[in-house]
Amino acid sequence: MAPSSSSARTEKPVARLYAIDWLRVSVMGVVYLFHVLRIFDTDPSSAIKNAQTSVLASVYTFFANQWQMAAFFLLAGASTRFSLRSRTARHYLGERVNRLLVPLVFGSVVLVPWYAYLSALNRGSFRGSWLAYLPLHFPRIWLIIKTTPEYHHGMAVLFAVSWHLWFLGYLFVFSAAALPLLSRGLEGPRSLLVQRLAAFSVRPWGLALLGAPIVVIRMALNARFPAYLDWSDALAWFAVFLFGWLLLADPRFLSAVQAQAGAWLVAGCAGFASLLATHLGGYLQRWLDQPAYTWDYLLFQFLCGVHTWAWLIGITGMTLRRLNFTNPWLDYAGEAVLPFYIIHYVVILTIASFVVQCRVAIFWKFLVIGSTSFVVTSAIYELMVRRNPLLRTLLGMKPVRPKSLP
Numbered sequence: 059m060a061p062s063s064s065s066a067r068t069e070k071p072v073a074r075l076y077a078i079d080w081l082r083v084s085v086m087g088v089v090y091l092f093h094v095l096r097i098f099d100t101d102p103s104s105a106i107k108n109a110q111t112s113v114l115a116s117v118y119t120f121f122a123n124q125w126q127m128a129a130f131f132l133l134a135g136a137s138t139r140f141s142l143r144s145r146t147a148r149h150y151l152g153e154r155v156n157r158l159l160v161p162l163v164f165g166s167v168v169l170v171p172w173y174a175y176l177s178a179l180n181r182g183s184f185r186g187s188w189l190a191y192l193p194l195h196f197p198r199i200w201l202i203i204k205t206t207p208e209y210h211h212g213m214a215v216l217f218a219v220s221w222h223l224w225f226l227g228y229l230f231v232f233s234a235a236a237l238p239l240l241s242r243g244l245e246g247p248r249s250l251l252v253q254r255l256a257a258f259s260v261r262p263w264g265l266a267l268l269g270a271p272i273v274v275i276r277m278a279l280n281a282r283f284p285a286y287l288d289w290s291d292a293l294a295w296f297a298v299f300l301f302g303w304l305l306l307a308d309p310r311f312l313s314a315v316q317a318q319a320g321a322w323l324v325a326g327c328a329g330f331a332s333l334l335a336t337h338l339g340g341y342l343q344r345w346l347d348q349p350a351y352t353w354d355y356l357l358f359q360f361l362c363g364v365h366t367w368a369w370l371i372g373i374t375g376m377t378l379r380r381l382n383f384t385n386p387w388l389d390y391a392g393e394a395v396l397p398f399y400i401i402h403y404v405v406i407l408t409i410a411s412f413v414v415q416c417r418v419a420i421f422w423k424f425l426v427i428g429s430t431s432f433v434v435t436s437a438i439y440e441l442m443v444r445r446n447p448l449l450r451t452l453l454g455m456k457p458v459r460p461k462s463l464p
Contacts, residue, residue, distance in 0.1 A: 069232065075306075078136055079392040080381040081374060085129045086395050090402055092122045093222070094428045098420055105177040105221075106407050108423060115424075121330055122246045125369040127225060131295045132370055134229055135302020138240060147241035154233045159399055161454035162226040167403050170221050171195040176411045196261035197379050208285035216288050222403050224287060226454075232299045240303050256308035263321070263369055265314055268304070271297040274362030280359045284349035294363070298370065312378060319375020322368045397443050397453040398435060405438070406431045 096104040099116040141150055175191045178184035184191055202209070202218050209215040213231060216224040258264050272294045280290040305311045334344040336358065345358045410427050443449045450458060 065110075074140075075136070075312075075378075075382060075383075076384045076388065077378045077382040078133055079384070079388055081129070081377045082133050082395055083388070083391045084377070085126055085133070086125050086399060088122050089130075089399070091428070092119055092126060093403055094410075094431065095119050095404075095422065097427065098424060103235050104188040105173060106180045106410045106414060108410075108420065110420055112420050115420075117334070120333075124281070124330075124333075125366045125373075126297045128295055128366055129373070130225065131229070131232070131299040132302040132305075133373070134232075135299040137302075138233065138236075138299075139303045139306040142241055147237055149235060150241070151237060153400065154230055155288075156451070157396070157454040157456075158226045158230040158233070161396070161452060162220060162223050164452045165223045165226075165400055166220040169400070170219070170223070170405060173407055175199070176407045179412070180411060185321070206374055208283070208288050210317055212283070212287075212289050213292055214285060214287040223400065225399075228287075228292065228295065229299075232296050233297070236300060236303070252304065252307050255304070255336035256310040256314075259314040260310050260317070261436055263318070265322070266367075267316055268301055269364070269371070272367055273360055276363040277356050281349045281351045283356060284346075294366075307428050315371055315375040316378045317375075319379065322375065323372030326365060326368035326372050329361060329368055332361055333365065393455070394436075394439055394444075395449075397439050397455060400453050401438055402431065402435045402444075405435045409434070 095112075095115040097106050097115075097116050098108050098110075099119045100111045100113065101116065102121070119271070125338065138150075141153070170196045171192060172188070172193055174185070175188055178191065184194075199218055205213055206218065209218055213224075213228060216227040220227060255268065258267055275294045275297060276290055279293065283289040305315070336345070341354070342360075345355050349355060406427065409431050413423050413427050417424065443453060443455075445458065447458065450456070
């Protein structure tokens with residue numbers, strides 16, 4: 059009989075996978091660079107935009123956007139597997155509230171209005187002081203929600219309300235929605251299914267079967283829900299979250315990921331080269347502008363799904379091979395990932411709002427914004443957040459343990 063949701067977990071503990079921590083820190087670096095380069099890419103939708111743009115910046119942001127948030131969801135699913143080994147479902151859900159909903163609300167109310175103000179100044183849609191803008195912020199958000207069709211269904215509305223903090227809201231919903239399934243033990247038919255999937259995964263390219271749901275979801279839903287964060291993205295990410303949990307359900311999954319990492323990296327490179335070729339051929343922009351259930355658009359979604367899956371498996375496998383160890387730096391950086399994620403964007407936008415006005419080459423602007431924002435964000439975390447119980451709570455960190463900080 060499956061254990062009650064209120065009973066303590068009794069599964070046999072497993073050794074910590076430090077590769078998961080290394081990967082989480084590394085993906086945070088990818089996201090950080092993404093947000094810096096969004097200022098310079100050719101997509102006009104970024105919050106702060108430099109007058110001159112860069113094709114190289116666009117290549118990186120397009121590449122990273124194919125898999126970076128999926129990687130965060132995969133890691134969150136794996137962490138859920140660890141967490142539920144030692145927590146009841148009720149305790150786990152309470153922890154998710156503290157670590158996800160509290161910083162989501164705090165950031166949406168305190169940080170996002172400042173983002174929107176800087177963006178309005180940069181775009182020329184507002185002129186005036188911060189205090190003059192503040193009463194206008196929430197009515198503006200409401201107007202955006204009313205006039206944007208993709209915000210009328212699903213969770214994409216979180217992007218309008220919370221900007222980059224949408225990830226926290228999605229992760230909370232995924233965690234809560236999957237809890238009835240993931241909090242139960244692997245007994246009976248569930249155990250047999252996992253064993254069969256694990257046995258199949260160790261075959262050459264066997265992990266393709268586990269990535270199939272992502273491809274199917276994109277092909278089935280993206281033409282109908284093409285907007286970023288809409289149902290196509292949300293359900294594909296939910297599938298990745300579940301795979302992250304499954305990854306630790308049987309040792310053969312990890313073995314397969316490590317063994318097949320090189321092949322999947324080659325597939326990822328080939329996939330990205332194919333996407334670049336579609337751009338050079340003039341197809342990519344047409345597909346992005348005119349989604350439809352046509353054979354070529356469905357082929358595009360197939361390619362995007364395989365590309366995402368290939369990089370997830372390739373990068374995860376290589377990290378498991380090379381970085382499954384710990385050191386003091388990883389302990390420090392691992393704890394800092396969530397507050398760094400919440401804080402870094404406000405620092406980048408604040409510094410960028412001044413730097414983009416300077417008449418210097420893009421490279422120097424990128425260097426100043428990237429390096430200065432990293433230093434300032436790190437300093438804020440170390441000097442203001444790390445030892446402050448209130449800010450730790452508001453930014454989703456666990457309470458500080460006595461004598462655990464220097």
